[in-house]
Amino acid sequence: MVRVTTFYDVTVIATESLSKRFPRVTALDRLSVDIGPGVTGLVGANGAGKSTLIKILLGLSPATEGRAEVLGLDVATKGAAIRERVGYMPEHDCLPPDVSATEFVVHMARMSGLPPAAARERTADTLRHVGLYEERYRPIGGYSTGMKQRVKLAQALVHDPQLVFLDEPTNGLDPVGRDDMLGLIRRIHTDFGISVLVTSHLLGELERTCDHVVVVDGGKLLRSSSTTDFTQSTTTLAIEVSDSDEHPDGTRAVRDALHARGVETDNEGGGLPGAGHILLLTAQGEDTYDLVRDVVADLGLGLVRMEQRRHHISEVFTSADEQRKEATVHGG
Amino acid sequence: MAVEQPLATPAGDQSRIHDIGYRGYDGPRLGRAYARLSLYSQTLRGSYGLGRSVKSKVLPMLLFAVMCVPAAIMVAVAVATKAHDLPVPYTRYAIIMQAVISLYVASQAPQAVSRDLRFKTIPLYFSRPIETADYVQAKFAALASAMFVLTAAPLAVLYIGALLSKMDFAHQTKGFGQGLLSVALLSLLFAGIGLVIASITPRRGFGIAAVIAVLTISYGAVSTLQAIADSQGSTSAIPWIGLFSPVTLIGGLSTALLGGTNTFPGGDGPSHAQGAVYLLVVLGLIAASYGLLLRRYKKVGL
Numbered sequence: 001m002v003r004v005t006t007f008y009d010v011t012v013i014a015t016e017s018l019s020k021r022f023p024r025v026t027a028l029d030r031l032s033v034d035i036g037p038g039v040t041g042l043v044g045a046n047g048a049g050k051s052t053l054i055k056i057l058l059g060l061s062p063a064t065e066g067r068a069e070v071l072g073l074d075v076a077t078k079g080a081a082i083r084e085r086v087g088y089m090p091e092h093d094c095l096p097p098d099v100s101a102t103e104f105v106v107h108m109a110r111m112s113g114l115p116p117a118a119a120r121e122r123t124a125d126t127l128r129h130v131g132l133y134e135e136r137y138r139p140i141g142g143y144s145t146g147m148k149q150r151v152k153l154a155q156a157l158v159h160d161p162q163l164v165f166l167d168e169p170t171n172g173l174d175p176v177g178r179d180d181m182l183g184l185i186r187r188i189h190t191d192f193g194i195s196v197l198v199t200s201h202l203l204g205e206l207e208r209t210c211d212h213v214v215v216v217d218g219g220k221l222l223r224s225s226s227t228t229d230f231t232q233s234t235t236t237l238a239i240e241v242s243d244s245d246e247h248p249d250g251t252r253a254v255r256d257a258l259h260a261r262g263v264e265t266d267n268e269g270g271g272l273p274g275a276g277h278i279l280l281l282t283a284q285g286e287d288t289y290d291l292v293r294d295v296v297a298d299l300g301l302g303l304v305r306m307e308q309r310r311h312h313i314s315e316v317f318t319s320a321d322e323q324r325k326e327a328t329v330h331g332g
Numbered sequence: 333m334a335v336e337q338p339l340a341t342p343a344g345d346q347s348r349i350h351d352i353g354y355r356g357y358d359g360p361r362l363g364r365a366y367a368r369l370s371l372y373s374q375t376l377r378g379s380y381g382l383g384r385s386v387k388s389k390v391l392p393m394l395l396f397a398v399m400c401v402p403a404a405i406m407v408a409v410a411v412a413t414k415a416h417d418l419p420v421p422y423t424r425y426a427i428i429m430q431a432v433i434s435l436y437v438a439s440q441a442p443q444a445v446s447r448d449l450r451f452k453t454i455p456l457y458f459s460r461p462i463e464t465a466d467y468v469q470a471k472f473a474a475l476a477s478a479m480f481v482l483t484a485a486p487l488a489v490l491y492i493g494a495l496l497s498k499m500d501f502a503h504q505t506k507g508f509g510q511g512l513l514s515v516a517l518l519s520l521l522f523a524g525i526g527l528v529i530a531s532i533t534p535r536r537g538f539g540i541a542a543v544i545a546v547l548t549i550s551y552g553a554v555s556t557l558q559a560i561a562d563s564q565g566s567t568s569a570i571p572w573i574g575l576f577s578p579v580t581l582i583g584g585l586s587t588a589l590l591g592g593t594n595t596f597p598g599g600d601g602p603s604h605a606q607g608a609v610y611l612l613v614v615l616g617l618i619a620a621s622y623g624l625l626l627r628r629y630k631k632v633g634l
Contacts, residue, residue, distance in 0.1 A: 058459055080461045084361055088459035096451045098385060110370040111460045113361040122357055129354060155456060160357035192354045 011069075012037055012163055012195045013057060018066035020052050020219070027052040029219040030066065035197065039189045041206030041213040041227075042199040049219040050199045051091070054165050057197075058083055071162055084113060087156030087164035087194075091171060094152060097141025101132055101151045104140065105158050112159035119158075126154045129192070130184060146177040153184065157194065164188065166198040170205060182209045237283045239292055242302035250301045251277050257295045263288070283308075368466040371457075375474035379440045380481075388443070395436045396482055399429055403486035407493025416499060418490055422511025423592030425490065426483050426518055430579045433522065434547040436482055437475075441526030442539030444475050450534035454632050468625045475527060479519035487511045510590040517614055518582045522547070524621025525578055531628050550577035555597075562598035571602035575613055585610040 013035040020028040028049045044050050055061040057070050059079020068075045070082045095104065102123055109119035127136045130150040135143070140151060149169060156164050169185065170178045186209055188194050200206050206213055207227055215222040239254070247253040255265050258281065266280040283289065289306070296303045374383070380396070381389030406419050426433060448454050457467055491508040495501065529546060530539040554577040561569045574580040574596055586592035588607025594600060602610060 060458060080364060080463070083459060084363070084461045086459075088455070090452070090455050090459075092452055094452045094456055096447055096453060098388075103383070107370075107374060108456060108460075110374075111367045111457060111462065113363050113367055113461060114357070115360060115362060115366075118357065118359050125355060159361070193356070 010037070010072075011035065013040075013068070013070055013197065015053075015068040016066050018053075018056065018068050019064045020049075020056060020061070021064045027219050028056070028063070031216065031219065031221050032066075033214055033221055033224050035212065035214065037189075037195045038211035039185060039196040039198065039209055041203075041210035042197055042216065043201065043203050043206060043213060044199070044216040045201055048216045050216065051167065052219075053216070054088070054167060054197075054199070057165070058086065058088060084159075085162045087159065087161040089152045089156040089164065089166045089169060091167040091199075093148070095140045095148055098139055100139055101127060101136040101143075101154070105151065105155050108155040109158040114159055122158050122160065123154075126158045127151075129187075130154045130157070131180070145172050146174075146180070149173065149177070149181060150184075153181075157188065157192070161194060163195045163197065166196060168199055168201075170200065170202075178205065185209055236308070237281050237288065237292065238278050238305065238307050239281070239296075239303065240278050240305040241296055242304055244299075244301055247299055247301060250299070251279060253299050254295060254301065255279055257299060258292075261291065261295070263291065278305075364461045364463070364466055367460060367462045368470045371462070371467065371470035372474045372477075375444050375471055376477050378443060379475060379478035391439050392436065392478075395432055395439075396485070398432050399482055400486045400489055402429070403489040404493075407490060407497070410499075411493065411497040414497070417503075418494055418499070418507075420490075421593055422487050422490060422507045423514045423586035423590050424595060425486060425511065426515050427579065427583045427586075427595050429483075429486070430551065431548070433479070433483060433518070434544060434551075434579075437479060437522045437526040438540045438543035438547070440478060441475060441523070441530040441543055442533075442536045444471050445527055445531045446534055446536045446539045449531070449632065450536070454629075464626060464629045468622065468629055472523060472527060472622060472625065476519045476523040479523050480516060483515035483518060484512055487515065507591070510586070510592070514582060514586040514590050514592070517585065517618075518578075520618045521578055521582065521614055521621075524618050524625075528621045528624045528628075531625060547578060551579040553577070554580050558597050567599040570596050570599055571606045574602065575610065578617075581610060581614055581617075585614060 011034050013033075015034075016032050017030040018028055018032070019026070019030050031049070031053070042050050042053070052061070056063050056068060057075055059070075059075045059082050062076060071085055073082050075082060105123040105127060106119050109122055110116065114122060127133075127150075130153050132147060132150050132154065135147065140148065143151070149172075153166070153169065156166070166185065170181050173181055182205060185196055185198055188196050189211075198206065198210065203213070203215075210227050212224070212226050214224045241250040241254050243250040258265055258279075263281055281288070281292075292306060293303070377383050378388075380392045403425065409415075410418055420428065448457070458464070462470075487508060490511075491504060494504045525546065526543045529542045533539050533542070554573055557573045558570045558580075561567070561573060571584060574584040580596070583592075583595035584602045585607060587594050587596070587601040588604055588610060596602075
């Protein structure tokens, strides 16, 4: 089979006013989104409809209305064909503790239709790629959370799918494990040529990994855009400067100078230590960094800190700017 | 020399590990039927602890041995005493050994289904080509096959022993065939009941206890009621009471339709007409078990 998803710019997932209503809740509300090849982040708070969407896309749960296609196959009629070409890594634990990673992944490979010899070969390859070596012969029960996540990832990749759904793959990992996992997810696309749909409730971690981010809330599409758009328009810079004899309140001096050049700033609120000494401004690409550098240097102050603030999903929900975009932005 | 040098280096190179990078898979994908068969063989092997830890081999293998040893002894006695027929008819053997069979189904039905529920492995199956029905069919068929192996093996021992001791070939073959048919029905019935009970709970212990309770308590209750009915002279009620436990269902069915000797107290056992009712009930229960399992797994889903 030709890997069309990798070589041509086509749509991997397409939904058209997709709705899913349960007797009491509307899990998805007329969701229309097109997702191309690459790594796509699906962001939403718990209960935003992420899992429901994945279930529908796997052809396991019929939509109440609307339609969806995965790899050009209709989810309503071609469920089995989709599931043969797609991998799925669930959010929760799903591994039996009393078998080894090798045995388990071989079994899962066969469940995906791989002949016995190919299943063993692919299992060895895949486990090596996700970073499991000698320990793969030991029972899974003795693994760390990070290793278990790798086994879960391996079973989703073992049949060499064209697309994988990863549901909260960084859940429960420490910062180092989280970075490893994000790096691995990146490689799934760049090295393996497999498109990825990864869910998270942390926008910040997806910004670093994904080419494209889709934000859903309450079953509705809030935003769908490429990560570069996202960072350009929403990166917040936090700057802190030293005081000098000439400018006893360095922070105010910088703020005034920035205002004079037409840059809006905010003071960091809250009762945290250092509050009032940190200026927040929205970075509009590279120029903003240069501007801050120049302004601070011109005033003869020391730049104590200049950092990007991690966005939490809530900022996207509250920002009025994003609300406006909601209606117009459509992925691509 | 300049040409030979590069030839010498590969020897050193072989000890190095090369990351050959990611390789895709272009081979065949065998689809649903193959996946179902794989799940069937994995579960069947698992029912005897094959491909599992040493600890999980102990009980099924022990029960298998316990099932076969009495058959071997009977054959030995029959041969030694130059008997003209086996001490126990083929259809009766499973009824005598019902406690062992119940124990086996109680221990292996939960291992077939509760594990996937408990460790939440189910979503991994259903995110693959197989459907709910494939999963249920594979598990049902695997446990029924495991039960058939358990119950048919001692019959085979009896049959081979009977032939070796030159008992009447036609008579023995007919009895063996009837025996196989009755244990086949028994396997399907017990596997169905065991799986339905085990699929309700993700806890293995509960599953084991519940299956034993259902099989043995119902057998005990029915046998007691039959004995009471017999002592009070209402022999006509005995066959109807037998409908209410899996063991007596198979016993009554074998008596009425498969030429077995009566396993019930008093009287001649169920008539042919009653045997038809027995057969309907057995088939109905098997179908109902399958239906209940399908319903159960439709709900579990992802």
